[in-house]
Amino acid sequence: MLVGAFACAHTPQLLIRPPTEDRDLVLRVHAAFARVKQRIEALAPDVIAIVAGDHVEAFFLDGVPALAVYAGAECAGTFGSYRYRFPIHEPLARAVVEQGIARGFDLLYTQSAALDYAFYVPLHFTMPEPSVPILPLHVNVYLPPQPLPGRCHAWGTALGEILRARPERVVLMASGGLSHFPGTDRYASPDFDYDRRVLARLEAGRGGELAAVTGEDLDRAGNIELRTWITLLGAVGAVPAQVYCYEPSWHHGNAVVEWPL
Amino acid sequence: MSDEPHYTFPPAAAYRLNRCLHMIKSDSAFCVRFLADPAGAMDELGLGAEEQAALVPIDRDALVGRGAHPYLVFMADLRLRMAREPGTLEHF
Numbered sequence: 001m002l003v004g005a006f007a008c009a010h011t012p013q014l015l016i017r018p019p020t021e022d023r024d025l026v027l028r029v030h031a032a033f034a035r036v037k038q039r040i041e042a043l044a045p046d047v048i049a050i051v052a053g054d055h056v057e058a059f060f061l062d063g064v065p066a067l068a069v070y071a072g073a074e075c076a077g078t079f080g081s082y083r084y085r086f087p088i089h090e091p092l093a094r095a096v097v098e099q100g101i102a103r104g105f106d107l108l109y110t111q112s113a114a115l116d117y118a119f120y121v122p123l124h125f126t127m128p129e130p131s132v133p134i135l136p137l138h139v140n141v142y143l144p145p146q147p148l149p150g151r152c153h154a155w156g157t158a159l160g161e162i163l164r165a166r167p168e169r170v171v172l173m174a175s176g177g178l179s180h181f182p183g184t185d186r187y188a189s190p191d192f193d194y195d196r197r198v199l200a201r202l203e204a205g206r207g208g209e210l211a212a213v214t215g216e217d218l219d220r221a222g223n224i225e226l227r228t229w230i231t232l233l234g235a236v237g238a239v240p241a242q243v244y245c246y247e248p249s250w251h252h253g254n255a256v257v258e259w260p261l
Numbered sequence: 262m263s264d265e266p267h268y269t270f271p272p273a274a275a276y277r278l279n280r281c282l283h284m285i286k287s288d289s290a291f292c293v294r295f296l297a298d299p300a301g302a303m304d305e306l307g308l309g310a311e312e313q314a315a316l317v318p319i320d321r322d323a324l325v326g327r328g329a330h331p332y333l334v335f336m337a338d339l340r341l342r343m344a345r346e347p348g349t350l351e352h353f
Contacts, residue, residue: 016343017351030353056333060283061276078289080343081352114287124353142332144270183321183331184267219266 002163004043004171005236005259006036007229008122010052011180011252015121016080025247025254032245032256033125039258041128046168047089048127048134049096050119051156051228052175053141058113065108066147067155068138069097072111075136079117086115086123089133089168096135096162103158122175139231141176141224146215152227153211156234163235174232176225178246178253186222187251194221195246195253202241202257207233236261268331275328281306281316282324282333286340296344 013021014029040048057077059065071093076085097109119136137159140146147155163170178198179190201209210230218224236259244256271279281303284291295302303313315323319338325331343350 012339015353017353018342019349023351026353055336056283056330057287061271061279080340080350142268142330144266144268181267183325183333183335186267187335216266219268222267224268 001166001169002160002172002235002261003045003169004040005173005232005239005261006039006126006171007174007232007255007257008033008036008126009177009252009254009256010118010121010175011254012079012117012121014254015082015117015124022249025249029245029247029254029256030125033122035244036256036258037126037128040126040171043171044169045128045132045171047092047132048123048171048173049092049137049163050123050134050173050175051137051139051231052116052118053225053228054116054138055118056142057116058110059138059140059143061143064140064143065138066140067105068108068110068113069093069100070113070115070136070138071097071109075113075115075134077115077117077120079120082120082124084115084120084124087133089135092166092168092170093135095166096137096159099162100155100158105155105158118175122173126173137231139227141227146224146227148215149213149218149227149230150211152231153208153234156231158234159231160235160237172232172235174228176228177223178226178255179222180252181222190248190251190253191221191223192248192253194223195248195255198223198226199241199243199246199255199257203243205238205240207236207241208238271330272328277306277308278312278316278324278327278329279333281308282329282337285337286333292340292344296341
């Protein structure tokens, strides 16, 4: 069953802060993460299913899946001095792969791929105590051509149906966004107005409208990672969101959101 | 402001260049070799003189112009700065 839904920023400067970052802003995002952790502990999940976009870490140009499921016994990765490892909820992973493919989604699955920091950063701050296994779900956001937003939403809808029919208590989390343009000449000019319009739609329970945006819209707004949120929205439906924080830095719109189910 | 997408299909001709950026970003042993001996590390990957000239200073415009993925340029640069200036970073 699906017991909770959250979306979290994962910018690495929240984990490793260089002097260029406003420390108070970083701490305010951490405070929102702490609220998420507290909520997850109250929801007492058996597993956290986390939708994130691999940052060309596990999936380089040797193989670029649109959608992938981590289906091994565990997964691990590194970022700077951080070394992390998580058990995977293998029965749920296998069910998602098998039922996802049965529903027409040609999923790649992996039992060995590295786990990107996009998965790790939110889990570093929000993993409940005691910890629970995870189910990492990858959506390609950085290597064009990416899956269409509408396809991500459809996958999320199927995923939600699969999760609701399962006996485990599942918290679904999307990791990513909001507006940022890493590596481009717009790095210092995110589209914060676009972010605010997205958040207003989510608060109104109109997140499903995001299924209709185009990949070009997302690229223009620095929101290619919104595909992970759109995937979650397919699972969540028209539930109004509660915005825990929106903290625009000089290069990134940091948002933390819950959909109370 | 250009109407071109910020992130585009990575051209096959830039595969080795993107490979090098990916290894700086994701392969800590290679990153150490690159820091100690950039030319030697880049020779391992068969990169030409112009690619090497753009990689050593992480010249974003030159690298992206040659087909490098902007995110890989960004994160390779960040990882090199993290390795060179670890004392300036606050870990949470």
